[in-house]
Amino acid sequence: MPQVKITHIETCIVDLPTIRPHHLSMAVMRKQTMVIIRLLCSDDIEGIGEATTIGGISYADEFPEGMKLAIDTYFTPLLIGQDPTKINALMMMLEKNVSGNYFAKSGIETALLDAHGKRLKVPVSDLFGGAVSDKLPVLWTLASGDTQKDIEEAKRLISEKRHRVFKLKIGRKDPKEDVHHVSEIKKALGEDIKITVDVNQAWTEQVAKKAIKKLQDGGIDLIEQPLAKHNFDGLARLTSYFEVPIMADEAAATVQDAFKLAKINAANVFALKIAKSGGLTNIARQAAIAQGAGISLYGGTMLEGTIGTAASAHIFSTLPNLDWGTELFGPLLLTDDIVKKPITYQNFNLELPAGAGLGIELDMNKIEKYKRK
Ligand code: MUC
Ligand code: MG
Numbered sequence: 001m002p003q004v005k006i007t008h009i010e011t012c013i014v015d016l017p018t019i020r021p022h023h024l025s026m027a028v029m030r031k032q033t034m035v036i037i038r039l040l041c042s043d044d045i046e047g048i049g050e051a052t053t054i055g056g057i058s059y060a061d062e063f064p065e066g067m068k069l070a071i072d073t074y075f076t077p078l079l080i081g082q083d084p085t086k087i088n089a090l091m092m093m094l095e096k097n098v099s100g101n102y103f104a105k106s107g108i109e110t111a112l113l114d115a116h117g118k119r120l121k122v123p124v125s126d127l128f129g130g131a132v133s134d135k136l137p138v139l140w141t142l143a144s145g146d147t148q149k150d151i152e153e154a155k156r157l158i159s160e161k162r163h164r165v166f167k168l169k170i171g172r173k174d175p176k177e178d179v180h181h182v183s184e185i186k187k188a189l190g191e192d193i194k195i196t197v198d199v200n201q202a203w204t205e206q207v208a209k210k211a212i213k214k215l216q217d218g219g220i221d222l223i224e225q226p227l228a229k230h231n232f233d234g235l236a237r238l239t240s241y242f243e244v245p246i247m248a249d250e251a252a253a254t255v256q257d258a259f260k261l262a263k264i265n266a267a268n269v270f271a272l273k274i275a276k277s278g279g280l281t282n283i284a285r286q287a288a289i290a291q292g293a294g295i296s297l298y299g300g301t302m303l304e305g306t307i308g309t310a311a312s313a314h315i316f317s318t319l320p321n322l323d324w325g326t327e328l329f330g331p332l333l334l335t336d337d338i339v340k341k342p343i344t345y346q347n348f349n350l351e352l353p354a355g356a357g358l359g360i361e362l363d364m365n366k367i368e369k370y371k372r373k
Contacts, residue, residue, distance in 0.1 A: 025171035025200035027055025039111035047115025050308035051107030102278035109279030117357035124314035131317035135349040137325035139165035171202025196222035225249040236266035258286040262293035271300035280315040299326030
């Protein structure tokens with residue numbers, strides 16, 4: 001095969017409205033903003049990728065306008081003319097030349113993997129040894145900001161066989177109010193429906209101890225990121241103190257975080273996200289650390305659209321220890337899509353897109369409609 005080259009990288013910012021406001025401890029989302037990446041190669045193959053965060057600049061260090069600027073100004077000149085089939089070498093080169101910027105790196109790695117899968121005519125999951133399962137269980141986040149509306153939403157989604165596990169976003173209100181909100185939902189949905197809570201770092205250790213005790217007594221199944229992301233020791237204390245499993249999300253961002261958390265038994269579960277870790281390959285590395293340490297895994301989302309969700313699904317489908325399923329519902333939170341054929345969600349599962357690469361095709365008319373001018 002003659003040497004292939006990266007000839008062009010195009011980025012745009014796409015804003016898609018959400019179906020309802022989505023309340024998190026640090027932001028209320030009314031739209032989702034994605035950086036869409038198109039990476040063109042000299043063999044006429046195009047790879048697509050997505051770099052997405054939550055709530056503008058409020059959730060993480062990176063933000064959409066900054067990610068686009070970083071890719072256009074710094075990543076692209078490093079990548080043009082390089083061989084797109086050497087994905088590990090290219091990601092090492094980016095790591096050496098670009099500090100941090102993992103969300104943007106994840107978008108670029110996704111585009112390289114999509115292109116390479118298309119080139120070899122295999123799905124991205126095959127580049128990681130193949131899917132263990134082509135269906136992934138998907139929970140839904142109830143975050144309308146209103147307890148009754150959340151209950152109605154959950155009941156409808158159960159009856160539609162879309163979701164039967166629900167995550168509640170708390171930490172924005174007084175802990176007593178939050179515990180009441182969670183208990184009302186648990187009571188209304190009954191014993192068989194699993195409920196998890198995501199505090200998004202909002203509590204101190206003292207507040208967490210009191211509130212988690214009540215949530216545990218109320219039958220809540222999992223507590224996600226109760227403390228500030230840098231408080232690894234506090235998370236370890238909560239993990240050893242409570243029976244209810246504790247999950248690290250913001251704390252478990254990189255491969256190095258996974259190792260440090262595992263070393264001090266700081267969590268029972270890791271929420272993995274391609275954006276936090278800098279791409280799919282790093283997810284496989286974090287998963288290996290977790291497997292060695294006996295830590296369970298959960299397939300997390302940065303509430304990406306269909307491209308980032310498909311990329312996440314491809315790598316999550318290859319993991320042996322995905323005990324807590326996934327939350328890959330991002331596209332369902334949006335009023336429209338920018339791809340020709342949306343991902344199928346049925347019987348409480350996401351179906352891994354078939355076809356080469358990500359198995360996703362951009363709809364350029366939709367991109368035109370929603371892209372920031
Ligand atoms: C987070 O911190 O988990 C994932 C699902 C959701 O509703 O919010 C995100 C962020
Ligand atoms: Mg979380």
